[in-house]
Amino acid sequence: MPASTFTPFSVIGLSTESFVAQLAPGVQIGSQTTALVPSHRVDCRRLARVLRSLDLSSSSDPGGMPPGRGSAPPPADCRSPLHVGQTFFVSNPARVLLVEWNVDGTVGGSHQLLYDLVRCLDRERYEPVVLFYQRNRFSDLLREKGVEVVEFDDSAELERRIRMEGGRVERYVDYGAAVVRRMNVIRSHRIDIVHLVNSPLGGADDWLPASRATRIPCIATACGLLPPETSGIQSVLMRGFDRILASSRAVEDQLAVLGVRGNVEVVHLGVDVSAFRSSVARTPEEVRAELEVPPGRILVTMVGNIRPWKGQHVAVDALARLPAVERDRFFLVLVGRTPEESADYAAEVRETIGRTGLDAHVRFLGARLDVADLFNASDLALHASVLPEPFGLVLVEALCVGTPVIAADRGGPLDILTDETGWLFDPEDPAELTGLLAQLANAPGHLARMSGPAREHAEQFSATAMADRVQRVYADVHPNGGG
Numbered sequence: 001m002p003a004s005t006f007t008p009f010s011v012i013g014l015s016t017e018s019f020v021a022q023l024a025p026g027v028q029i030g031s032q033t034t035a036l037v038p039s040h041r042v043d044c045r046r047l048a049r050v051l052r053s054l055d056l057s058s059s060s061d062p063g064g065m066p067p068g069r070g071s072a073p074p075p076a077d078c079r080s081p082l083h084v085g086q087t088f089f090v091s092n093p094a095r096v097l098l099v100e101w102n103v104d105g106t107v108g109g110s111h112q113l114l115y116d117l118v119r120c121l122d123r124e125r126y127e128p129v130v131l132f133y134q135r136n137r138f139s140d141l142l143r144e145k146g147v148e149v150v151e152f153d154d155s156a157e158l159e160r161r162i163r164m165e166g167g168r169v170e171r172y173v174d175y176g177a178a179v180v181r182r183m184n185v186i187r188s189h190r191i192d193i194v195h196l197v198n199s200p201l202g203g204a205d206d207w208l209p210a211s212r213a214t215r216i217p218c219i220a221t222a223c224g225l226l227p228p229e230t231s232g233i234q235s236v237l238m239r240g241f242d243r244i245l246a247s248s249r250a251v252e253d254q255l256a257v258l259g260v261r262g263n264v265e266v267v268h269l270g271v272d273v274s275a276f277r278s279s280v281a282r283t284p285e286e287v288r289a290e291l292e293v294p295p296g297r298i299l300v301t302m303v304g305n306i307r308p309w310k311g312q313h314v315a316v317d318a319l320a321r322l323p324a325v326e327r328d329r330f331f332l333v334l335v336g337r338t339p340e341e342s343a344d345y346a347a348e349v350r351e352t353i354g355r356t357g358l359d360a361h362v363r364f365l366g367a368r369l370d371v372a373d374l375f376n377a378s379d380l381a382l383h384a385s386v387l388p389e390p391f392g393l394v395l396v397e398a399l400c401v402g403t404p405v406i407a408a409d410r411g412g413p414l415d416i417l418t419d420e421t422g423w424l425f426d427p428e429d430p431a432e433l434t435g436l437l438a439q440l441a442n443a444p445g446h447l448a449r450m451s452g453p454a455r456e457h458a459e460q461f462s463a464t465a466m467a468d469r470v471q472r473v474y475a476d477v478h479p480n481g482g483g
Contacts, residue, residue, distance in 0.1 A: 093127040094192040094478055097185070100132050101202040103156055107136045109269075109393060110198035110223050114138070116272050117197070118147055120467035126474060129189050150189065155181055175205065182210035193478050195470075196220040200244050201230070204237035217242040217477035222251050223269065224390040225411075226258070235259050242477040245470065247391040248412040267473070268415060270466030271396045273458055279372040280401065287370075287377035291363065297331040298444055301378040301403075303371055303394045304385075306338040306346045306364075311384030311408065311427050313349050318433035320356035326441040330361060332382070335374060337367040376401040379447045380440065383407035386427045392416055399458035402451035406436055416461065420453040 100114050115138050118128045129148045132139060133156040139149050155178075162174045186194065194211045196203040200220035211218035220241050235258040238244065244260065245267040246252035255264050293299050304310040312334055319332060338346045346364075353362050368374065371394075375381060381398035383389070388411030395405050395416050405422035407413035417424060425432045440447060459465070 093123065093125055094474065095127045095129055095190055096121075096193045096195055096474065097129045097131060097189065097191040099194065099196045099203060099207060100130070100198060101156075101196065102198065103133050103160060105134065107138070110221075111136060111138050113221070113223065113269055114197045115141065116270060116463035117467055117470060118142060119145065119272075120464050122471060126193075126471065129191065131185065148189070150185065152185075178206045179210045179213070182207055183213055186210060186214045186216065192216055193474055194218040195474075198223050199226070200238045200241055201226060201234060204234060204240070208237065208240055212240070219243040219245065219473060219477060221245045221247065221267070222255065222390075223247050225251060225254055225388060230258060239263065243473050245473065248415045250388050250411040250414070251390055265473070266415075267469045268461055268466065269391045269393055270461055270463035271393055271400060271458070273400050273462045276372055276397055276400045280376045281370070282373050282377075284377035287373050291331075291333060291365075291377075293331045296329075298329055298380060298440065298447070299378045300330055300332045300380045300382050301335060301374050301398075302332065302382040302384065303335045303374075303397075304383075305336040305342070306334065306349070307342050308345045309385060309387045310336075311386045313345075313352065314384040314386065314427050314430060314433065315382055316349055316352050316356075316358065316362060317430040318437060319361060320352070320358060321430060321434040322437060322441070326438050327358075327361065329441040329444070330437065332362045333365050333374070334362065335365045335368050335371065371397060372401060375403050378403050379444070381405045383413060384427050384433070385411070387411075389413060395422075396458055396461040399454040399461075402455045404447055404450040404454050406433065418453075418457060421450060421457045422454075 098114055098118065100110055102108070102110065114130065118130060121128055129150065130142055131150040131152055133152045135151050135153060139151065142149050159174060159178055162170055166174065185191070191214075193216060194203075194207055196207060196219070198221065200222055203218070203220065208218050218241055220238075220243075222244055224247070238255070238258070238260045239262075241263055244255065244264045246255060246264055247267070247269050249266055252264055252266050255261065288299060291299075300315075302312065302315055304312075306312055315332060315334075319327060319330060322330075350364075353359060365374075375398045378398075381395070381403050383392060383395055383405060385408050389408070391412035392407065395407055395413060398405050399416075399421055405413075405417060407417055407422060407424055408427040409424035410427075413424060423436050425436055427433075
């Protein structure tokens with residue numbers, strides 16, 4: 001008879017410890033009573049002896065379970081008569097290797113995504129193992145939560161150097177060696193699923209073949225849009241993933257244009273909603289006083305590094321087009337650092353502010369750690385990217401604290417905003433944004449009425465909701481894992 005999987009020990013009235021002690025002597029389990037044991041073959045002759053020793057018939061529960069153990073019937077494959085010699089398995093959580101392959105020294109959204117996903121996983125079903133190509137602040141944070149962290153620094157640096165400086169033969173040899181290194185990681189850490197958390201491009205030529213060679217599923221999250229120079233070979237390789245999780249419909253559509261379809265589904269990114277709300281440390285009045293916002297002004301906050309594609313110039317142009325009376329109703333703050341390569345762009349935006357008389361209406365705040373405070377104190381959040389935003393976590397953060405959003409009508413914002421939570425506009429038409437601002441200048445109470453729906457809508461993009469969808473994918477590609 002085929003083997004079956006048995007995990008809910010309570011259906012026969014035994015704790016995990018009792019079950020293991022009687023059926024699999026010598027097997028060690030975790031310190032918590034809910035911990036699952038490692039996969040271990042158990043002969044049903046021993047199981048039969050244990051069951052005969054239990055007085056299940058004395059239970060008042062109609063399902064034959066001892067009192068206090070719940071009334072749910074056992075799984076179907078546990079009700080059939082025992083067959084001497086039949087073998088079944090006590091299953092352990094599926095071990096998921098989450099890979100963050102960034103090597104440029106920055107720590108960004110994909111790192112936070114990984115951290116939030118790991119924090120929200122059901123540990124009885126999935127045991128995370130995290131691999132970073134470079135050590136970063138999340139390494140220690142994850143270890144503090146009891147997560148196994150693998151740092152791939154030396155191997156990643158060796159591979160980067162060979163691919164940048166090595167000859168053709170050396171590069172070809174290293175591609176093969178890279179796959180072997182990853183196979184060793186998979187085997188030595190007993191991995192059941194490989195999940196690349198930032199882009200399928202970072203593992204299609206090494207983690208994917210390593211997963212195939214070790215016969216385990218490999219999935220990838222596409223957090224951002226793929227670069228225009230994505231090659232045909234890369235597109236072919238991406239079709240080999242068991243699943244690609246697109247962060248928005250815009251990313252899904254781009255993959256389809258590249259011929260990658262059938263293995264793609266949209267799984268929106270998520271924000272730790274409760275943690276973001278809890279990080280609000282000051283009252284709106286305190287924040288507005290610090291920013292020197294004149295009384296009665298509509299505070300508009302735009303969060304994003306100062307770059308041409310982020311559209312700070314769009315916001316300034318729209319504000320400059322307003323009649324003076326309506327312009328005086330607004331106070332705009334631009335939050336984000338200015339990368340060195342964007343210094344000229346930032347200077348152009350500042351020049352426009354001075355030339356159009358907006359010095360009293362616009363402030364550059366630079367990089368800030370109190371984004372939750374800023375959004376909570378704001379009447380409106382603004383997003384004006386001239387290129388499609390892959391998703392737009394900053395929009396969700398604003399909604400978390402009840403701040404409605406005006407956003408560019410391309411990319412991720414199309415998936416996020418509704419008529420009750422914000423507005424969309426064409427960033428190539430500044431007059432359209434100017435018209436929206438004019439309407440709000442004459443009806444400021446409308447923004448306050450949108451606060452409740454905004455907070456409620458943010459829950460759809462929580463880290464917990466994201467983890468639930470990811471775990472459904474895990475169960476789909478590895479149906480025998482996770483209990």
